[in-house]
Amino acid sequence: MTELHLSIYLILYCLLHSLLAEKKLMGRLYDNWWFRFFYVCQSLILLIPVGFIYSGIDHKPFFTPMFISRIILWMITFYGIGFGIIAAKSYDNMFFLGISQIKAHLRGEKLPVQPKKLKTEGALAVVRHPYYTAALLIIWSRPMNRTDLIINLILTAYFILGYKNEERKLIEEFGQEYVDYKKRVPALIPRFGAKNAK
Template sequence: MLPYVIFAALLVLWCTLHSVLATDCCKGRIGRLFDLHGRHYRLFYNLFSLATLLPLLFWGWTLPGPVLLTWDGTGRLLRTLLWLVAAVFIVGGCRRYDLTGFAGLTDPAGEGDGSDKLVTSGILGIVRHPWYTAAFIVLWARDLDLPALLVSAVFSLYLVIGARLEERRLVEEFGEAYRRYRSQVPMFIPWKWPLHLIRRGR
């Protein structure tokens, strides 16, 4: 049992560190210390996150554990359909986000010049966080042993907390426009979209 406790604690530690490194305070201090600013800090942030997460996930993969959930029979078909839905949300997000800026390969469009615009078209008109929706599906639409369940549970909680913190920043940046968008479009589950299609069909 102790390895699972340590594994879960390290997952929580990674999520905490990942969030702290994304704060403006930490960006400023590390940026001044190592001369990392803008896209250079974003690139460091992404590489550091991967370099610390992948070994942790590999260790979890090697841990033995009882199988708690399997997708058998018709469940496999449902799982495949869910993966297709996740792919739609991933691709839809890729078409709306600045991928090179997100990766730290270029400066994000509009950063620092006051020209940032609130994008609400495409998949962002269905859910506010399409990549998070896809992540939830990937985390849970799979066979789960105990280590995998710990990963899914910890990262699901992290995504919810992270989304709420991100939305605070977006409200500060876009004000009433984002509040209106938030009231019209769900966070993760596209439950309003079918209702919108029904109304349009009348």
């Protein structure tokens, strides 16, 4: 296996991930009780081959930090993890993972729906896409070989394209309210301060 194989697989993975998230494309499947859980599971399962391909590549060093640099990178990594945990409080993660839908189906209850309210509290008050921010901090704050660099570049491009696509749908849903939110709060780089408040 080569870095080219890994790059092709990752790009196809990102493409599939995006297509399955398109409600207009998935049609009625998207609103089924099992779809969200299926989406999460297939996303995790299809990441497994990445490990196998990665392990078969002859890695060439790219960036090996010295002691002080390594400590700084570890601090950034832990900050990214911590920020991701804080960000999780801004979302309904049981719904996000599809567990709420499964529970409702098994109980014979009406499937839950996300309230049509724009969330701007917590981590969402300082950055519009906190999960992407946390992920970027984590993937870039580590020693890396050339293969890691390629993975990081692909994932970074995917995150940027992904958040732009998400914002297109959010503007369709919330209109001027989201446009105003975009003006106050940056997309990926957190900005703390009163300017972010409504």
